[in-house]
């Protein structure tokens with residue numbers, strides 16, 4: 001199967017940091033179908049040779065084990081081509097059409113890795129140039145809009161020129177091996193399904209913590225904030241994976257139908273829950289790993305009076321028979337104590353205690369997403385009975401499954417997985433427009449509430465786990481974040 005992958009934004013940050021390394025890994029492992037072309041597109045005056053040299057120079061910044069040797073790059077470079085094209089200029093698409101039509105590949109992937117404001121222009125122009133035939137697949141990066149209305153406007157435009165099955169909306173979290181293993185854990189094993197419900201689960205915690213600040217992207221981030229950047233997409237997709245019903249099969253729409261039901265079942269916000277169940281924070285100067293770091297408002301490009309949140313914690317509930325009453329806590333932020341993405345499923349304690357146990361002890365399943373990738377099952381056991389008479393008190397122990405050690409750390413990375421899926425036409429790990437709209441519909445009242453709020457985001461020192469209000473929110477339910485208890 002031959003393919004052409006057109007990379008709009010082929011000289012940008014995403015292209016050289018994520019997409020080219022992922023394509024190279026796929027090429028190195030022999031997973032890219034033979035006979036493909038990767039066509040970089042941008043406004044620069046480059047020819048194929050100059051583009052290859054540019055990409056080669058960028059590989060110098062990639063981890064050593066992911067870097068091609070001279071000989072490997074020479075072979076990979078044969079796939080690379082470049083077209084100078086301004087995506088806003090219809091006439092420029094003629095050159096692209098000529099290049100693509102010259103060989104009629106079985107699959108044409110248009111990966112739109114330009115500024116979000118250009119997404120619709122690209123879709124409209126590829127259609128105007130007759131490049132939206134059934135062999136074409138379009139990949140759209142996040143963010144797809146900044147609220148429900150703008151998301152709908154993009155999806156409406158895209159729908160006019162492409163069918164839904166041609167559109168691959170990326171949420172790279174879905175490409176992570178750990179997230180795929182979450183589906184495997186839930187729907188490939190019978191062990192957990194009977195326990196996966198309100199009767200046995202006390203609460204679920206989804207944490208996506210970054211230790212980095214906004215780096216050089218302060219001006220960009222200040223228009224986005226943590227809710228749009230992480231909650232509306234990644235965190236809600238993880239919540240869907242945890243909360244969805246078993247799909248009838250592994251086809252894309254069966255999975256996406258079930259995720260959509262979860263989003264539709266999220267309890268709507270009220271004035272009271274917006275005040276009590278959402279915490280908005282912003283980092284101040286602090287210390288990370290012994291290094292002093294500036295506060296958000298002192299980062300380059302960030303206004304001194306910025307109200308943008310760099311931290312969100314919230315309490316969601318899925319209003320259906322399986323989950324009614326079970327809190328799903330979501331927490332994400334920048335400049336937190338460590339880089340850590342995990343889902344913690346806290347089971348209820350035994351209904352009647354015959355052993356002496358540490359206070360609050362109960363079973364816990366931890367799904368580690370990054371930097372670790374694996375599962376921990378926390379149990380209680382009699383650790384040491386020496387010198388004791390009668391029953392020893394129970395102590396926590398854990399079963400630890402490290403997927404990197406078990407399956408090797410050379411597994412397919414998120415972007416590699418997703419790129420291979422686009423080329424193969426597999427939509428399972430991509431987000432459908434109705435899912436995306438439903439997620440926006442749910443987060444929008446939070447954005448409105450903040451817009452009209454007279455309260456500033458709550459400050460938290462860089463290097464901590466966020467504002468104390470986040471711990472207070474969860475404590476009101478009688479629980480604590482997993483690192484606190």
Ligand code: NAP
Nearest residue numbers: 009010011012013014042043044086087113114116141142
């Ligand atoms: P970037 O570094 O600013 O790169 C933008 C690319 O688009 C450049 O190649 C630029 O080249 C090209 N471009 C800009 N205007 C153009 C035009 N009118 N016609 C043709 N090409 C044009 O941006 P990025 O960080 O790679 O981000 C790209 C997209 O991915 C954005 O939607 C972003 O939100 C999303 N994203 C990025 C990351 C990341 O880690 N960077 C992560 C997730 C999502 P010229 O200016 O030379 O034309």
